[in-house]
Amino acid sequence: MAPQTDIALTKLGIPQHLIQALRDFNVLTRQQQSQVLALMEQHKKRLASSSSTDQEKAQSQAMINAFQSLFAPVRRLPSEILLEIFRQYIAPPQADHLPHQISPLVLASVCAFWRSTALSSPTLWAHAKISAQGDFYTSPRVDDRQAESVRFWMDHVGNHQPWSLSIVLNGVVSPTNSQPQTRQRVTPLASLLGHQATSQLHELRIDAEEPITGVEALTFPALESLLVLWRQPNHHIQTLDTPFPTVPNLTKLVLVNAITLNSNTSTTKLPWSRLTHLFVEGITMQKWRMVIGQCLELREGCFSIEEPTQHIAEIMSDNVHITPTALRHLRKLTFLNKPPFHKDFQQLSFPALEELNVVFGQEDIGLGLHGGWRQDTLAVFHDVKRIMVVGNQARIASLENTVTLLLDATPFVQRLEVDIKCPAGTLLQLLTSDPSEIRLAQLQTLDLTPHFEGSEHRSFPLAAFDALVRSRGCLNASASRGGSPSSLKQVTLRLPKAADLSDVRRCIDDMSRKSKDAAVQIDVVEESGPSGVVPPNEDSGEYRHWNDGLMDFLVRA
Numbered sequence: 337m338a339p340q341t342d343i344a345l346t347k348l349g350i351p352q353h354l355i356q357a358l359r360d361f362n363v364l365t366r367q368q369q370s371q372v373l374a375l376m377e378q379h380k381k382r383l384a385s386s387s388s389t390d391q392e393k394a395q396s397q398a399m400i401n402a403f404q405s406l407f408a409p410v411r412r413l414p415s416e417i418l419l420e421i422f423r424q425y426i427a428p429p430q431a432d433h434l435p436h437q438i439s440p441l442v443l444a445s446v447c448a449f450w451r452s453t454a455l456s457s458p459t460l461w462a463h464a465k466i467s468a469q470g471d472f473y474t475s476p477r478v479d480d481r482q483a484e485s486v487r488f489w490m491d492h493v494g495n496h497q498p499w500s501l502s503i504v505l506n507g508v509v510s511p512t513n514s515q516p517q518t519r520q521r522v523t524p525l526a527s528l529l530g531h532q533a534t535s536q537l538h539e540l541r542i543d544a545e546e547p548i549t550g551v552e553a554l555t556f557p558a559l560e561s562l563l564v565l566w567r568q569p570n571h572h573i574q575t576l577d578t579p580f581p582t583v584p585n586l587t588k589l590v591l592v593n594a595i596t597l598n599s600n601t602s603t604t605k606l607p608w609s610r611l612t613h614l615f616v617e618g619i620t621m622q623k624w625r626m627v628i629g630q631c632l633e634l635r636e637g638c639f640s641i642e643e644p645t646q647h648i649a650e651i652m653s654d655n656v657h658i659t660p661t662a663l664r665h666l667r668k669l670t671f672l673n674k675p676p677f678h679k680d681f682q683q684l685s686f687p688a689l690e691e692l693n694v695v696f697g698q699e700d701i702g703l704g705l706h707g708g709w710r711q712d713t714l715a716v717f718h719d720v721k722r723i724m725v726v727g728n729q730a731r732i733a734s735l736e737n738t739v740t741l742l743l744d745a746t747p748f749v750q751r752l753e754v755d756i757k758c759p760a761g762t763l764l765q766l767l768t769s770d771p772s773e774i775r776l777a778q779l780q781t782l783d784l785t786p787h788f789e790g791s792e793h794r795s796f797p798l799a800a801f802d803a804l805v806r807s808r809g810c811l812n813a814s815a816s817r818g819g820s821p822s823s824l825k826q827v828t829l830r831l832p833k834a835a836d837l838s839d840v841r842r843c844i845d846d847m848s849r850k851s852k853d854a855a856v857q858i859d860v861v862e863e864s865g866p867s868g869v870v871p872p873n874e875d876s877g878e879y880r881h882w883n884d885g886l887m888d889f890l891v892r893a
Contacts, residue, residue, distance in 0.1 A: 354403075354406070369407075372403050372407075376403045379397075379399045418453055419453055419460075422453070426463075439465075439485075455492065458493075458497050461489060464486065464500075466501065466528075467482065467506070468506070468525045469505070469506050469508050471508050471545075472548060473508075476505055476525040477523060478523050479521065483522075483528050486528060487528070490532075493533045498536050498538040499536060500561075500881075501540050503525070503540070503541065504543045504544075505543065505545065505550055507546060525551070530554070535556075535557060537556050538559060538560050539883075540556065541564075542565070545568055547568075547593075556581055558585060560586060561588040563589075563879060564579075564591050564592070565590075565593065565879055566593040578605075586611065587611060587612045588881065589606070589613070591615065594616050594623065595618040595619070595642055595644075609630055612633055612665075613882045614634060614636075614637045615882070615886060616638075616640070617640040619642065620642060620643065624641050625681070628661075631663065632661075632665075634663050635667055635668070636667060637668075637669050638669075639671055640674075640871075641671070641676045658682045661684050661685070662685045664687055666686045668693075670692075670694075670887070670890070673695075673696070674696075675696075677738075678708065678713075679713065681716060689720050691720060692720045695869055695890075696727025697727065708741065709737065709742065714742055714745035715745055717745060718745060718748075719746075719748055721748060721749060721751065722752075723746060725742070726754070726756065727755070727756055735758060735763070735766055739754075747776075750779065751781040752782050752783070753783035753784075754783070755784075755830070760786040760787070760800075763784075764786075764801055767804055768804045780824060781825065782824060783827075783892075784830070785829075785830040786830075796840045801847070805856050808824035809823060809855060825857065826858075828861060829858065829861070831862055832863060844858065848860075870889055872889060
């Protein structure tokens with residue numbers, strides 16, 4: 337039986353070879369163009385004729401519309417160009433937050449040629465999205481109409497193509513008395529994902545209202561990257577492993593709102609020892625020390641460590657024995673919100689660490705901090721080469737108890753980026769070389785963002801900035817005798833784009849010309865908008881897989 341569209345066109349009286357041209361989406365030959373133009377002219381005359389009935393005019397208009405589509409510019413596009421348009425349509429930047437209707441299923445339903453083009457391109461089917469409902473009391477389920485589309489999707493993917501999946505899991509909404517009680521046909525999420533295509537699932541994202549996933553009993557043997565985001569931090573479950581599927585080959589994990597997961601010494605379901613990349617937000621110190629101590633292959637980690645809340649109590653005892661651990665492959669480490677440097681790392685070491693990033697949250701830092709950052713903890717960062725200390729939403733009230741101790745503990749730093757709220761003069765003095773100290777003796781690149789409050793910008797400490805550049809641009813005699821440390825080569829100074837800072841910028845430009853004698857390049861960057869490093873959050877929707885740019889927020893122009 338012919339498709340319904342063919343039947344409709346046949347009823348209009350369109351010749352079969354033109355119907356085939358409509359379906360094939362090919363460019364018309366000259367002979368076909370002449371024939372179509374003649375038919376269009378014939379039906380235009382019928383439309384203009386007073387003797388034509390309303391039904392005849394409607395039929396003629398439908399014929400003209402069908403014929404006009406044969407001349408549409410899109411029909412002249414090569415299939416490669418059309419396929420690239422398809423890719424751009426279904427995979428824009430925030431693909432995880434697009435409506436379910438944007439998918440290759442929509443493209444495949446336009447015409448036979450589009451369907452053939454869409455089905456012949458595996459890349460269009462590389463990412464699927466499922467919306468489900470479920471909670472602690474109701475197993476997650478998907479309405480049957482969506483389940484049918486997902487099955488078609490997975491049938492096309494088969495078991496030979498790597499693909500990724502996003503699951504949005506909302507709570508079950510109880511109907512009110514005034515709402516009609518309609519029974520919806522549903523499919524269990526776990527049953528739907530029992531399809532053979534999941535054997536090639538490489539990336540899985542779960543965005544759930546409560547700390548459940550709906551896939552706890554499933555195994556994804558090829559899964560390499562898992563992102564789990566729980567939107568409500570006040571629910572909790574008993575172990576770190578319960579809600580996760582079995583993922584024996586997982587290497588990259590992103591876990592948001594881990595405060596919902598209580599500590600437990602049995603953490604065998606997730607392959608911690610295989611992880612190379614780990615992002616955990618909202619984990620307590622005890623959980624973090626227990627987990628990271630098992631991540632012996634870790635290469636990059638990012639953590640936001642929180643205190644236990646009134647809703648969540650640590651199950652793990654303070655007396656649990658912790659084995660000394662050296663993470664010999666860890667190259668890059670980032671702490672968000674409140675760096676736990678006032679805590680004991682309990683014989684944890686990072687012998688290969690090259691980069692340390694500290695991104696403060698919005699709370700003020702340095703007001704006591706249990707006596708400040710611990711020197712024995714900071715000692716684990718002794719050999720790092722690059723440090724970023726940023727967070728312009730928090731005022732650093734005590735540089736001596738925090739940043740100063742960190743810089744004193746890291747004598748081999750070559751690149752330093754500082755963007756924190758504190759008196760600019762105090763910060764510049766801290767960074768100025770002192771012959772009696774070894775602080776930042778290897779510094780080559782400095783990225784500095786001073787902050788101004790009220791009328792502070794009118795008294796920017798130019799003399800202190802000049803002293804900083806001169807002290808680090810030339811090797812002094814005592815430093816040379818100590819092993820000829822590298823001198824400062826580049827300074828990037830970030831200033832807000834404001835007319836009343838023009839005098840400051842002119843002075844710095846003049847200083848930059850003079851500093852060439854000291855071989856220091858000074859770049860002044862004017863920032864028109866709010867500056868600073870902003871970590872991902874639930875409102876921005878920027879939690880991503882590691883391979884999709886999760887840590888891009890650390891990169892500044």
